[in-house]
Amino acid sequence: MRRVSKITAACAVTAALALTATACGSSSDEDTSSDSGQMKIGMAYDVGGRGDNSFNDSAARGLDKAKAEFDAQTKELTAKNGETPADREQRLQSLAEGGYNPVIAVGFAYKDAVDKIAPKYPKVNFGLVDSVADAKNVDSIVFTEEQGSYLAGVAAALKSKDGKVGFIGGVDLPLIKKFAAGFQQGVKDTKPSATVQIQYLSTGSDLSGFGSPDKGKAAAKGMLDKGIDVIFAAAGGSGAGSIEAVAGQKGAWSIGVDSDQALDPALSKYKDTILTSVVKNVDTGVFDLVKSVKDGKPLTGTQTYSLAKGGVSLTTTGDHLKDIQAQLDAAKKKIVDGDITVKTTT
Secondary structure, three states, X not given: OOOOOOOOOOOOOOOOHHHHHHHOOXXXXXXXXOOOOXXXXXXXXXXXXXXXXXXXXXXXXXXXXXXXXXXXXXXXXXXXXXXXXXXXXXXXXXHHHOOXXXXXXXXXXXXXXXXXXXXXXXXXXXXXXXOOOOOOOEEEEEEOHHXXXXXXXXXXXXXXXXXXXXXXXXEEOHHHHHHHHHHHHHHHHHOOOOEXXXXXXXXXXXXXXXXXXXXXXXXXXXXXXXXXXXXXXXXHHHHHHHHHHHHOOOOOEEEEEXXXXXXXXXXXXXXXXXXXXXXXXXXXXXXXXXXXXXXXXXXXXXXEEOOOOOOEEEOOHHHOOHHHHHHHHHHHHHHHHOOOOOOOOO
């Protein structure tokens, strides 16, 4: 969800695969060592890539940990707005052809590409974050986003002065609706009289809502003008705009997503108004897969990182939750114990 970086234009299909890896997406941190015994990890980011202060950066932390621990080579490529399904397929294929194993696709938008490319390379282990693949040599890394968002809703309801809170989703898609559903339920269960305004920045195949801070800022300003004083943005890089807007409104709180956004260098100046962040530990899923490949026992199938397993959580940076921590702990226990079933649709 984190997030825009400038990327090169898509290459012609006839280009050599080695060149394709660079031309069809931004590339960084590449080691061209010929040591065949060294592990090689390929990472295909969603739009925005490393530096989005959110979703992709969480995946990048897992890659960095694996690179350091296993002395691995890495290659990172990034999707761009408006690209075709063939571009995503080519990106994964170039990494597989380049000897990278595992090859990790970050984001649900890679599902079709993984389903098409992974079977062609049965000896390569693939990872897919935020969706479930059909191929047998894929580790599908998914999270219970709705559970972390429920807790954010509890916090929002307790911190809002007038019970007016807002949710900004990057794209109107099932994955983002899980965040919205959990958040809304948490708010309503805590304060039935509260209102939740839900707004999406783009729809369908238009993924620009994940990488347009200006859209996030405009949406947040519109909500603030209506008296909304707590805004949760699950919108990748667009969320930075929302956080900035909220920081300019006295008495308002923002809620970050995917990474602890109060600690991000680009957003830390707004830390006093970032109530918390709904962290989705993509880094854990990425590292778990890499380690399994390194150990010769590759993870396959679906790995679900839930609230109970620490897959999702709320950050406590700034101690803004200190006065309501008891209520949050109680809500968490009810979810873990099964007393509360969190919805995945609004």
